[in-house]
Amino acid sequence: MISFGFADVAWIVLLVLLTSGCALVSRFGTGFFLTPLTIFVAANSLSLASYHLRLLDLREVSARTHLVVVLALVAFFFGFALAAPRKGLALAAQRERDTRGLGGFFYLTSLLSLVGWLVPLAILLRRYGSDQLARQPSILQNDFQMQFLGYLNVLGIAVLPAFVAKWHLARRRAIDMVLVTSSLVGLFLAGIKQFIFFSVFVAYVTLSILRPGRVRLRHCVLGAVVGLAFFVFYNHVVDVGATPIGGVSHFPGALRWMERPYLYLVGSWPAMEQASQGAIGEPPVAAYVTLQPLWKILGDGLHLVKTVPPYLPFADIGCSPFNVFSFAGELYWDLGLLGMLVVSSLVGFFSTELFIRGCQSRSWFLPLTYGLFAYVLAISFFAYYVKFMVVVLLLYVIGAGSFQRLLSRVHRNTNWDAND
Numbered sequence: 001m002i003s004f005g006f007a008d009v010a011w012i013v014l015l016v017l018l019t020s021g022c023a024l025v026s027r028f029g030t031g032f033f034l035t036p037l038t039i040f041v042a043a044n045s046l047s048l049a050s051y052h053l054r055l056l057d058l059r060e061v062s063a064r065t066h067l068v069v070v071l072a073l074v075a076f077f078f079g080f081a082l083a084a085p086r087k088g089l090a091l092a093a094q095r096e097r098d099t100r101g102l103g104g105f106f107y108l109t110s111l112l113s114l115v116g117w118l119v120p121l122a123i124l125l126r127r128y129g130s131d132q133l134a135r136q137p138s139i140l141q142n143d144f145q146m147q148f149l150g151y152l153n154v155l156g157i158a159v160l161p162a163f164v165a166k167w168h169l170a171r172r173r174a175i176d177m178v179l180v181t182s183s184l185v186g187l188f189l190a191g192i193k194q195f196i197f198f199s200v201f202v203a204y205v206t207l208s209i210l211r212p213g214r215v216r217l218r219h220c221v222l223g224a225v226v227g228l229a230f231f232v233f234y235n236h237v238v239d240v241g242a243t244p245i246g247g248v249s250h251f252p253g254a255l256r257w258m259e260r261p262y263l264y265l266v267g268s269w270p271a272m273e274q275a276s277q278g279a280i281g282e283p284p285v286a287a288y289v290t291l292q293p294l295w296k297i298l299g300d301g302l303h304l305v306k307t308v309p310p311y312l313p314f315a316d317i318g319c320s321p322f323n324v325f326s327f328a329g330e331l332y333w334d335l336g337l338l339g340m341l342v343v344s345s346l347v348g349f350f351s352t353e354l355f356i357r358g359c360q361s362r363s364w365f366l367p368l369t370y371g372l373f374a375y376v377l378a379i380s381f382f383a384y385y386v387k388f389m390v391v392v393l394l395l396y397v398i399g400a401g402s403f404q405r406l407l408s409r410v411h412r413n414t415n416w417d418a419n420d
Contacts, residue, residue, distance in 0.1 A: 079348025116152025272329030
């Protein structure tokens with residue numbers, strides 16, 4: 001049994017201080033709270049600090065693995081510092097946004113999302129019937145995200161952030177609430193918890209740039225509490241096939257429902273330990289994690305190479321199988337220490353560049369694009385997530401946003417984006 005000791009207290013204090021320091025650098029250096037630096041460091045530090053609470057008996061995470069994580073944070077800070085202007089950021093948000101194309105983007109994305117979940121739902125209702133679906137909502141996890149149609153539903157992740165931008169910058173319509181609710185229904189039916197988290201988080205970050213000062217620490221805490229409640233509800237209603245948690249739990253009886261959220265919060269670190277020790281073997285192809293979108297296109301899409309396994313191998317973390325090893329862990333397993341440091345620095349640099357451009361540009365879709373990329377940073381305590389789905393979303397927002405702005409510029413006299 002692993003006991004809570006002085007080393008755990010020291011790591012908790014160190015990681016909390018590290019997070020607080022980066023938050024202060026962001027707040028006083030940029031005038032913004034949710035900068036790439038704050039998000040990345042807070043996600044990893046607070047997750048690793050939570051591991052040291054020892055609320056489940058997990059495999060020990062070595063000092064070497066801790067050092068790799070700290071080096072990833074330092075490398076990210078280096079990239080952040082390279083992107084920051086020499087005189088400090090002190091960014092003034094662009095108050096006068098060019099909202100051309102925003103309405104068109106919102107309605108187009110809402111329509112695609114609607115098709116993406118109504119058609120699969122109709123097929124499943126015909127296949128299983130409404131009674132069986134109501135009795136076994138776990139069917140959604142396996143069957144709902146159908147080929148091609150599933151990506152239309154994924155576009156619904158961008159509807160709530162676009163709605164937030166439209167609500168604060170442009171003309172509001174009664175139908176907007178109906179459409180954003182529809183997209184959330186589709187994301188819920190997908191049977192994948194992270195879709196809802198993804199959409200809400202991007203909306204938070206987008207709002208933090210469009211309306212500086214509107215998103216504060218208390219809003220983030222409230223969002224975390226609501227997200228936790230949703231997580232627990234989803235596990236009991238949809239994700240009923242999850243592997244039971246074994247081993248010894250130190251949660252009081254009344255808080256046993258916190259075990260699975262806690263496992264998701266901290267499980268990647270003992271999994272990373274197993275990966276770094278070679279307990280799960282080598283990646284099946286070079287840059288298996290880092291170039292996942294490329295392998296998916298070449299393999300699943302074009303059939304030019306052998307299809308690579310869609311999921312990472314499972315690791316024994318002491319109480320449950322786990323197959324995500326954190327941003328730092330997956331890069332370390334995939335590319336080695338030097339590759340992990342280089343990619344961490346590059347992600348720090350480009351995410352900060354995107355953040356700065358989102359703040360200073362008059363464009364409405366650059367803040368939304370930054371919000372999508374910020375999710376990669378927020379989920380970094382759990383997994384490396386520059387994956388095919390995220391790339392599809394980024395390309396869609398940039399492509400459709402640019403096209404809608406061009407369309408509205410050409411057709412200024414139409415009613416499509418009147419007053420938007």
